[in-house]
Amino acid sequence: MARPRPADRPRTFQDLIFALQRYWAGRGCVLVQPYDMEVGAGTFHTATFLRAVGPEPWSAAYVQPSRRPTDGRYGDNPFRLQRYYQFQVAIKPSPPDFVDLYLGSLAALGLDPLTHDVRLVEDNWESPTLGAWGLGWEIWLNGMEISQFTYFQQVGGLDCRPVMGEITYGLERLAMYLQDVESVFDVVWTDGPLGRTTYGDVYHQNEVEQSAYNFEHADVAELLLEFEAHERECARLLVIPLALPAYERMLEASHAFNLLDARRAISVTERQRYILRVRTLARGVAQAYYRSREVLGFPLLQRLVPGVDPPLPGRGAATGARLA
Amino acid sequence: MSVRDLLVEIGCEELPPKSLAALSRAFADQLAASLAGAGIRHGRVERFATPRRLAVLVRRVAERQLDEELSRRGPPLGAAFGPGGEPTRAATAFAESCGTTVAALGRVREAKGEFLHYTGVRPGAATLTLLEGLVRGALDRLPVAKRMRWGSGSAEFVRPVHWVVLLFGHEVVPGRIVGVATGNRTHGHRFMSRGDIALRSPGSYAARLERRGFVVADFARRSERVRAGVVALAAEHGAEAIVGDLLLDEVTALVEWPVPIAGRFESRFLDLPREVLVATLQHHQRCFPVEGADGKLVPLFIAVANIDSRAPAEVQAGNERVVRARLSDAAFFWDQDRRETLAARRERLRSVTFQAQLGSYFAKSERVARLALALAPLTGADDSACVRAAELAKCDLLTGLVGEFPELQGTMGGYYARADGEPEAVAAAIAEQYLPRFAGDALPAGPVGTALALADKLDTIAGIFAIGQKPSGTKDPFALRRATLGVLRITLERRLELDLPALTALALQAAGADIDAAEAARPAGAPPPPPRPDAATVAAEIYDYVFERLRAHYLEGNGDVTVEMFDAVLDRRPSSPLDFDARLRALREFLSMPDAAALAGANKRIANILRKSADAVAPCLDTGLLTLPEERALAAALAAVAPGVESRLAGRDYVAALGALATLRPAVDAFFDHVMVMAEDPAVRANRLHLLARLQRLFLEVADLSRLPG
Numbered sequence A: 001m002a003r004p005r006p007a008d009r010p011r012t013f014q015d016l017i018f019a020l021q022r023y024w025a026g027r028g029c030v031l032v033q034p035y036d037m038e039v040g041a042g043t044f045h046t047a048t049f050l051r052a053v054g055p056e057p058w059s060a061a062y063v064q065p066s067r068r069p070t071d072g073r074y075g076d077n078p079f080r081l082q083r084y085y086q087f088q089v090a091i092k093p094s095p096p097d098f099v100d101l102y103l104g105s106l107a108a109l110g111l112d113p114l115t116h117d118v119r120l121v122e123d124n125w126e127s128p129t130l131g132a133w134g135l136g137w138e139i140w141l142n143g144m145e146i147s148q149f150t151y152f153q154q155v156g157g158l159d160c161r162p163v164m165g166e167i168t169y170g171l172e173r174l175a176m177y178l179q180d181v182e183s184v185f186d187v188v189w190t191d192g193p194l195g196r197t198t199y200g201d202v203y204h205q206n207e208v209e210q211s212a213y214n215f216e217h218a219d220v221a222e223l224l225l226e227f228e229a230h231e232r233e234c235a236r237l238l239v240i241p242l243a244l245p246a247y248e249r250m251l252e253a254s255h256a257f258n259l260l261d262a263r264r265a266i267s268v269t270e271r272q273r274y275i276l277r278v279r280t281l282a283r284g285v286a287q288a289y290y291r292s293r294e295v296l297g298f299p300l301l302q303r304l305v306p307g308v309d310p311p312l313p314g315r316g317a318a319t320g321a322r323l324a
Numbered sequence B: 001m002s003v004r005d006l007l008v009e010i011g012c013e014e015l016p017p018k019s020l021a022a023l024s025r026a027f028a029d030q031l032a033a034s035l036a037g038a039g040i041r042h043g044r045v046e047r048f049a050t051p052r053r054l055a056v057l058v059r060r061v062a063e064r065q066l067d068e069e070l071s072r073r074g075p076p077l078g079a080a081f082g083p084g085g086e087p088t089r090a091a092t093a094f095a096e097s098c099g100t101t102v103a104a105l106g107r108v109r110e111a112k113g114e115f116l117h118y119t120g121v122r123p124g125a126a127t128l129t130l131l132e133g134l135v136r137g138a139l140d141r142l143p144v145a146k147r148m149r150w151g152s153g154s155a156e157f158v159r160p161v162h163w164v165v166l167l168f169g170h171e172v173v174p175g176r177i178v179g180v181a182t183g184n185r186t187h188g189h190r191f192m193s194r195g196d197i198a199l200r201s202p203g204s205y206a207a208r209l210e211r212r213g214f215v216v217a218d219f220a221r222r223s224e225r226v227r228a229g230v231v232a233l234a235a236e237h238g239a240e241a242i243v244g245d246l247l248l249d250e251v252t253a254l255v256e257w258p259v260p261i262a263g264r265f266e267s268r269f270l271d272l273p274r275e276v277l278v279a280t281l282q283h284h285q286r287c288f289p290v291e292g293a294d295g296k297l298v299p300l301f302i303a304v305a306n307i308d309s310r311a312p313a314e315v316q317a318g319n320e321r322v323v324r325a326r327l328s329d330a331a332f333f334w335d336q337d338r339r340e341t342l343a344a345r346r347e348r349l350r351s352v353t354f355q356a357q358l359g360s361y362f363a364k365s366e367r368v369a370r371l372a373l374a375l376a377p378l379t380g381a382d383d384s385a386c387v388r389a390a391e392l393a394k395c396d397l398l399t400g401l402v403g404e405f406p407e408l409q410g411t412m413g414g415y416y417a418r419a420d421g422e423p424e425a426v427a428a429a430i431a432e433q434y435l436p437r438f439a440g441d442a443l444p445a446g447p448v449g450t451a452l453a454l455a456d457k458l459d460t461i462a463g464i465f466a467i468g469q470k471p472s473g474t475k476d477p478f479a480l481r482r483a484t485l486g487v488l489r490i491t492l493e494r495r496l497e498l499d500l501p502a503l504t505a506l507a508l509q510a511a512g513a514d515i516d517a518a519e520a521a522r523p524a525g526a527p528p529p530p531p532r533p534d535a536a537t538v539a540a541e542i543y544d545y546v547f548e549r550l551r552a553h554y555l556e557g558n559g560d561v562t563v564e565m566f567d568a569v570l571d572r573r574p575s576s577p578l579d580f581d582a583r584l585r586a587l588r589e590f591l592s593m594p595d596a597a598a599l600a601g602a603n604k605r606i607a608n609i610l611r612k613s614a615d616a617v618a619p620c621l622d623t624g625l626l627t628l629p630e631e632r633a634l635a636a637a638l639a640a641v642a643p644g645v646e647s648r649l650a651g652r653d654y655v656a657a658l659g660a661l662a663t664l665r666p667a668v669d670a671f672f673d674h675v676m677v678m679a680e681d682p683a684v685r686a687n688r689l690h691l692l693a694r695l696q697r698l699f700l701e702v703a704d705l706s707r708l709p710g
Helices: A013-026 A098-108 A171-179 A199-217 A220-239 A243-262 A268-295 A315-319 B017-037 B089-097 B127-140 B202-213 B219-236 B245-252 B267-271 B274-284 B312-337 B342-351 B361-379 B383-392 B400-404 B411-419 B424-432 B447-466 B480-493 B500-520 B535-555 B563-570 B577-591 B596-612 B629-650 B654-662 B665-674 B682-700
Strands: A058-067 A083-092 A118-122 A125-127 A132-141 A144-155 A165-170 A188-192 A195-198 B003-012 B045-050 B053-062 B068-076 B106-110 B113-122 B161-168 B180-183 B185-187 B196-198 B259-264 B288-291 B297-305 B353-355
Touching: A013 A058, A013 A083, A013 A098, A013 A171, A013 A188, A083 A171, A083 A199, A098 A118, A098 A144, A098 A165, A118 B017, A144 A171, A144 B312, A165 A171, A188 A199, A195 A199, A199 A243, A220 A243, A220 A268, A243 A268, B003 B127, B003 B185, B003 B202, B017 B045, B017 B053, B017 B127, B017 B219, B017 B245, B045 B219, B053 B202, B068 B089, B089 B113, B127 B161, B161 B180, B161 B185, B185 B202, B196 B202, B219 B245, B219 B259, B219 B288, B219 B297, B259 B312, B267 B297, B267 B312, B274 B288, B274 B297, B274 B312, B274 B411, B297 B312, B312 B400, B342 B361, B342 B383, B342 B411, B353 B361, B361 B383, B361 B447, B361 B500, B383 B424, B383 B447, B400 B411, B411 B424, B424 B447, B447 B480, B447 B500, B447 B535, B480 B535, B480 B577, B500 B535, B535 B563, B535 B577, B563 B577, B577 B596, B577 B654, B596 B654, B596 B665, B596 B682, B629 B654, B629 B665, B629 B682
Parallel strands: none
Antiparallel strands: A058 A083, A083 A165, A118 A132, A125 A132, A132 A144, A144 A165, A188 A195, B003 B053, B003 B161, B045 B053, B068 B113, B106 B113, B185 B196, B259 B297, B288 B297
């Protein structure tokens, strides 16, 4: 492989995002926009979770604001946030040179692999709520985890055939490293003709207030009702079936659960049962989505990719995800 | 016969470091087994393993399989030829199946008659044609916990495979393995090597990879390079690196071209408990901690990079940055955690589940407290300290640091108890409760810690058995094997007379009550737990399980305990492992005595006789019925040694008891030489049987000698 020359380091948070977007757009990814609902990670975007289901090829890259209410620290901790950004890449089938493509993206961020110690350290991924698991690594840059790299094996209880490859960059961490700052709030977001704006300028107050909401003020009784309501609604939509609206109800139930967890309103035993309930919804959605694509004849299988053979007739039915 | 070297290399994306060494061993073993199974002779097997490759080099592999001698029996002559002597269909079919003609077949005479017979030689195939299948077979048999798929292929392996080298001498063995075409091109270091590297012969593999590819392929050699490099770098700083085997293996499995790099952290972090620093560096960052001549940690660590960096200072700065962030986090938790006492956290253990059916950690701590109290007299511990330690033992599960470093549970509890002003005995016991954590680990030192460690393990064993989840095969989610070995080591090495059935009963009673309580509180709609075995069955299962572990413990020892010896003692079902051990030692000593074999033989004979006529034994000895001098002599000798044997048994001096019993050998031998036990007269017979039964009983007080060879 011809090794790309390291580019200049992105100076600001938004330059970092631009660089990653430009890089992955150049590799053929659809630059979709963030999912407009509360999610815990980039994986929950339909561009990853649902596109991992079934035989159709797919490739996308996007920024995803992600919420983990329990990680809030009222803006006091220099690296922990209850809302942060992931940059997500999802390509199916995972290309043979996926690792090299990823390493190319580091070069695009000015990180020379002959200078920095870049390592792939085993870290297998499992999401109990999504009924999903995969094998892969965390990527270390001089001992610091900067990305997660996963080959999905199952999603929503369905075997992934073909396999989707997923890369998740922790944008804040990467930016802190690139800008050599000790606190996420000191990360420069932009520095232009209208002045310099930091991550703290944009989000510090949000961390303080949302932490207070997550830990102290979220209405537990109301959230419990919401969870039940979203669960019921999801199940109802799955009967129709309307996979995508059902999925959004599942996301809402999942977020309600995360808030309840932050409020410590759920005992450990109950926790398991809630996780199981969300997983049941996720499985139902994955199966409904698979069927809906099947009814449409898996349209993306018909699309020709330059340099890649056209799919054989009937390939989708023969090699597609098998219902577990 | 001509031979060639064989090289197989599977080039992968980064393999899991913790299983790399085991995978590599298994691959080499399986490949050797495949070759042997196919009748292909070979020489030395060398193995190589790095994050991106598993390789095996087999020296002097035969170019052909061994010829196979064939010998097949055909139909009987009666069925092989018709009345006119012409071959039947059966005969021609047999000949065809042997690839020959009826005329060329031989005859063989056996007990059942004469048969057609074929002898021949199947010439071995060329090894080259078999290798692809043999390598595939070896790969299929690797012990991989989770195989994965990638892309749109159907190949499965530990991680995606990119290239396969299959070289037999100078020749590439054509084929496809794990979805990849075989070839003679390998790849070097991910970053430092340029382009692929053609291999001309298997033997030059490692040298070529190292020179051209910046890869030290040999695991052991690379491990030594890591160790030596780390030690030398620490020495440059006037200090000594702590190089544990586990971390050394893991680091070796993470690099192809190891380059140690020293980093610093602020001295203020040295105020953290040593275990926290070590856990941060070792477990989270895979770095080696460093200590000074005084054995105290110094603010230094050694990371091992996988690259000869163009700017090592950048690698150093990056690692320091991460270590600093991690240690700040740990320091934050360490400060936070000490703001609330362990005692104040205890109530919250009610919402932390130990196991769904066995209830919360709060419930567990109550059960452990009761058991620890029962064990206090045994270990010489103070009652109230035992109860206090047990009550606080699990509270550190709710602290921030244990949340970040689960491996420090117990250890942190000890620190926090001390900070809370708990008595030293209580704090030390909390820190020691999980000992021994692994084979060869230290045992709890203090009496309270010993009682707590035993109580915690016995409660877990009893509880998990009570809900029918005893370990099976490789499934042991509650680590009962380790817990059981811990109980055994503590009682044997600390010489504690642990009454296993009594304590098991106590533990089962407490666990049973909590299981009932959990069942009563089961939320509507939750699935009911599986049915539970009754307490007596569980107690027997636990006894058997514990003593089976003890058996493994002895049999893995230096070989001076045999299965027969173990069973001879187990037959007596001693209630304490220590008593078991004393009997076993006495038996070992007894067996080294010249009379042992004869007495074991006599015991076997007695056991056989009594088994056949158990109901015909006289209830008591009638000296008037003793007619022959040899039976009178045995009765007298028995009467003479019995009181001494019994008093020694009472004092558990099994060596002396067996020694005294050994003096009976001449009397026993003479008895069997001259006395006919199964006499005509039923009364005489019953009397003689009684004599033997008494003799047997005395031996049985120590062990069942009839189980020994003799």
